[in-house]
Amino acid sequence: MWRNYLTVGIRSLMKNKVYAGINILGLAIGMAACLMILLFVRYEFSYDKWLPNSDNVYQFQSWYQDKDTGEQNKLQMTPWPAGKAAAKDFPQVEKEVYAFSTEPVMIEKGVAITIEDFIYTDGNLLEVIELPLLSGNRADLKEPGTAALSQSQAIARFGTDNVVGRTLTVISRGKSRDFRIVAVFKDLPKNSHIEANAIARIDYVAWNSDTPDALDCWGCQNGFVYLKLKPGTDPKSIEAQLPAWEKRNIPIQRTGEASFDAGEEQDWHLVNLKDIHLGEGQDGAMRPGNDKGTITTFAVIALLILGMAVVNFTNLATARASQRAREVALRKVLGADRRQLIIQFVGESILVAFLAMLIALALVELLTPAFSSFLDADIRVRYFGEGGIVLPVIGLVLVVGILGGLYPAFFLSRFQPASVLKANKSSAETPGTGRLRQALVVCQFAVSIGLIICTGVVYAQTVYARTVDPGYKRDHILQVDELSRYQLLGRGQQIADAAKRVPGVQAVGRTGIGVATQNNSNTGVMVPGQKDPITIGIYSVDHGFKDAVGMSLVAGRWYRTDAPMDEVNAPYPPDKAAEAQLTARGANLVINELAAKRLGYRDPKAIIGKTFRVAMFSEEAGLMPVTIIGVVKDARFRSIREPLDPMMFVNSSTGGHTHMIVRFNGDPAAVRKGVERAWQSVAPDVPFDGRFSEDVIEELYNAEEARAQIFAAFAILAVIVGCLGLFGLAAFTADRRTKEIGIRKVLGARTRDIVRLLVWQFTRPVIIANLIAWPVAWWLMRDWLNKFDDRIALGPTPFLAAGLLALLIAIGTIGAHAIKVASANPIRALRYE
Numbered sequence: 001m002w003r004n005y006l007t008v009g010i011r012s013l014m015k016n017k018v019y020a021g022i023n024i025l026g027l028a029i030g031m032a033a034c035l036m037i038l039l040f041v042r043y044e045f046s047y048d049k050w051l052p053n054s055d056n057v058y059q060f061q062s063w064y065q066d067k068d069t070g071e072q073n074k075l076q077m078t079p080w081p082a083g084k085a086a087a088k089d090f091p092q093v094e095k096e097v098y099a100f101s102t103e104p105v106m107i108e109k110g111v112a113i114t115i116e117d118f119i120y121t122d123g124n125l126l127e128v129i130e131l132p133l134l135s136g137n138r139a140d141l142k143e144p145g146t147a148a149l150s151q152s153q154a155i156a157r158f159g160t161d162n163v164v165g166r167t168l169t170v171i172s173r174g175k176s177r178d179f180r181i182v183a184v185f186k187d188l189p190k191n192s193h194i195e196a197n198a199i200a201r202i203d204y205v206a207w208n209s210d211t212p213d214a215l216d217c218w219g220c221q222n223g224f225v226y227l228k229l230k231p232g233t234d235p236k237s238i239e240a241q242l243p244a245w246e247k248r249n250i251p252i253q254r255t256g257e258a259s260f261d262a263g264e265e266q267d268w269h270l271v272n273l274k275d276i277h278l279g280e281g282q283d284g285a286m287r288p289g290n291d292k293g294t295i296t297t298f299a300v301i302a303l304l305i306l307g308m309a310v311v312n313f314t315n316l317a318t319a320r321a322s323q324r325a326r327e328v329a330l331r332k333v334l335g336a337d338r339r340q341l342i343i344q345f346v347g348e349s350i351l352v353a354f355l356a357m358l359i360a361l362a363l364v365e366l367l368t369p370a371f372s373s374f375l376d377a378d379i380r381v382r383y384f385g386e387g388g389i390v391l392p393v394i395g396l397v398l399v400v401g402i403l404g405g406l407y408p409a410f411f412l413s414r415f416q417p418a419s420v421l422k423a424n425k426s427s428a429e430t431p432g433t434g435r436l437r438q439a440l441v442v443c444q445f446a447v448s449i450g451l452i453i454c455t456g457v458v459y460a461q462t463v464y465a466r467t468v469d470p471g472y473k474r475d476h477i478l479q480v481d482e483l484s485r486y487q488l489l490g491r492g493q494q495i496a497d498a499a500k501r502v503p504g505v506q507a508v509g510r511t512g513i514g515v516a517t518q519n520n521s522n523t524g525v526m527v528p529g530q531k532d533p534i535t536i537g538i539y540s541v542d543h544g545f546k547d548a549v550g551m552s553l554v555a556g557r558w559y560r561t562d563a564p565m566d567e568v569n570a571p572y573p574p575d576k577a578a579e580a581q582l583t584a585r586g587a588n589l590v591i592n593e594l595a596a597k598r599l600g601y602r603d604p605k606a607i608i609g610k611t612f613r614v615a616m617f618s619e620e621a622g623l624m625p626v627t628i629i630g631v632v633k634d635a636r637f638r639s640i641r642e643p644l645d646p647m648m649f650v651n652s653s654t655g656g657h658t659h660m661i662v663r664f665n666g667d668p669a670a671v672r673k674g675v676e677r678a679w680q681s682v683a684p685d686v687p688f689d690g691r692f693s694e695d696v697i698e699e700l701y702n703a704e705e706a707r708a709q710i711f712a713a714f715a716i717l718a719v720i721v722g723c724l725g726l727f728g729l730a731a732f733t734a735d736r737r738t739k740e741i742g743i744r745k746v747l748g749a750r751t752r753d754i755v756r757l758l759v760w761q762f763t764r765p766v767i768i769a770n771l772i773a774w775p776v777a778w779w780l781m782r783d784w785l786n787k788f789d790d791r792i793a794l795g796p797t798p799f800l801a802a803g804l805l806a807l808l809i810a811i812g813t814i815g816a817h818a819i820k821v822a823s824a825n826p827i828r829a830l831r832y833e
Helices: 002-015 017-044 080-089 151-158 212-216 235-249 292-319 321-333 338-375 390-413 417-423 435-467 492-500 545-549 576-585 593-598 668-682 693-700 702-736 738-746 751-785 797-822 826-830
Strands: 057-065 072-074 093-102 105-108 111-114 118-121 133-136 146-150 167-172 175-185 198-201 224-229 252-255 258-261 266-272 477-480 505-511 522-526 534-541 553-556 587-592 611-614 624-632 647-651 659-664 690-692
Touching (some): 017 338, 057 080, 080 093, 146 151, 151 175, 292 702, 338 702, 477 693, 492 668, 505 668, 587 593, 593 624, 690 693, 693 702
Parallel strands (some): 146 175
Antiparallel strands (some): 057 224, 093 118, 477 690, 522 534, 553 624, 611 624
8 A cells, every 4th residue: 555655656746747846846945944954053052062060060150231321241251259259158169260361472483473262270170161181181280380282282382282291381461481281182162162272270369469459350350250069059049149149249449439339230140051152141252152042033934944845835736636636536436535545645745855855965965064164163964873863854854744745635635526527627627716825825925025124134234334434434444453462561652653654654553442352441430419430431542543543523632742641651560659649640531422421411512621530540549630631523443233332541652552553545465564564673572463444344243244144045045945836836827727818818818918917916925925024024123123232224125125026036937937828829728629
């Protein structure tokens, strides 16, 4: 019996090759999309699950919410004293370790290079996070001056991974430091929140001997705290005690009349290692994470495309029901019951799904390498074992086969033999009004139109983000990093002067904030008559910064070299006496428009000459009286996803700068080479790291561009699947209406009248589909755009364009076939009547 079902199924496919091809190709595309997204989803949820004993290891995260604006900043980082206080107060904590990532300098063959993803730790990180070792012993990372290297880093530095016992010398904070290598760990896979080429143990207290205030700074987030809890500990029970723990441990800082509680805007959370990648806290991450919403969106879209392919199968099967009516009737006359017929038709559907799956697997094998490269992931196709797709493949074939074949099977098996054979139903029209098929076509094109709209909106927002006026002249800027290196203390001005002499350079400035830099620095400003300080960003710049970055004044003036009060040159390492002297003297400051508004002045001109008190240095120094001498236009240095910062620029010629901004004209490559030579002439012991602002901005919005490309790919797949089904239905309908068309032509209908009739029949569902797709897409895209601080207006253009494009695609799909049918000689259609 089963062999007979298989034979009949194969014959049916061979007899109707066009319909079989449409069904198989459509299902193959949908299945391939589902399998690709399945691999992606599994990969995203696999982060850090490969780490042994990860169930008991947690990252201690600090999340901020500005009490004035409500803006949130959910950091993976947390202050160093927070980890020590947690380990002291909670007996459930078995081990605690603090780690921070940096890029120390190494002199190799006389050339200064940086080692990326170099982690310093104040404890044995290998015993908390059990990275797999190639050699050595994790317990040996027990004292300062020891280190572990990744396999690739060991080979890069020493030419071999047999390096246990050797010494690694790096330069950090201006000092040469030797580390004895005690272990080599395997290169970390990409599905980890950790990026590490080396892990070095230090004495953190001695490390900060020149800046002891960092050891009790609860507002300084520079690293990560990991807690290993005792087995059986409920992290929720610890989190429930954290509000009281904050009050016990966080001191209230008092600077003059200003007081600041670091715990007031800060909450702590325990996040398991396996949940970090997809967790809420993604700011300050070692490796950029993802969110469950994005993954869910892509999974839903893949299922919708598969659903469209199943709809094609159902539509074509029911539309062609009349061609199999006599077969059903004869089988019933010969003794087949309805259950057998249902099994036969569902079996044929599963056969089609199986053939489609073979093509889908071939597509997955071909596309996975490119897909993995595009996502910068390590996605691989495995059929067996952990992460194998054999069971999902079998399940997908059965589910798709049954869903696609169940309704047609019940529909076909209900035919009554007497009525079919008596009326010669083999050539009659399909029973029913066809409303179900019309509704399914509407749903298909609603999905396609919705995806086209989403693609257009995401692409438009990405273009807007890269081209919107940031408030300064962002073109023709070379941004040079590494200026904050300790070994460059006292040489910043010399480097800037050397860069100014390079041909093509127009202006050079040093700054503590630049194009898409990730650092944040805030302080409290006391407004006369107010009790609580206003939080304002504070960044060190020099006299040349305004011209170099291309900012414009809206009120007052910029800093002058002949005005002593315009400069705040604090010594480094910090000198309490010098800080107190500077504080007593006061200073002139320039702020941006938003800072003026936060301080209570909507008119920038009105704040010029006003005096405020600012926490500039340590608590002992008190509040510095500052006079506002200028207001610059708001400048967006960060992503448009983030809100604008109220900023205060402190003019300093001696330090506090992290970047050098070089404005130029002429050949960019020649200017960069010239600036690099100038840098190396002054600082050969520090690598040159210069990037053009266009490249920085391009990278800043890569995630948005990738999202637009993924939506575009899904939209194309949806359109292809929808058009395949539309073409099949159009071909069948035109064939079924051959005699009607012949009669119309005999009665005087012109070819264009027939074409318009056929085209209208299938474009009408597309027009209706817009009514469904537009509100859904508007709702989804509105929510997505609202995540940006600056965004495009959600106007009618993408909706009208998507609707028109879908209409043109539909007309193009059926137009050629309609013209062919309408141009046929009516004699051929009517000669047998």
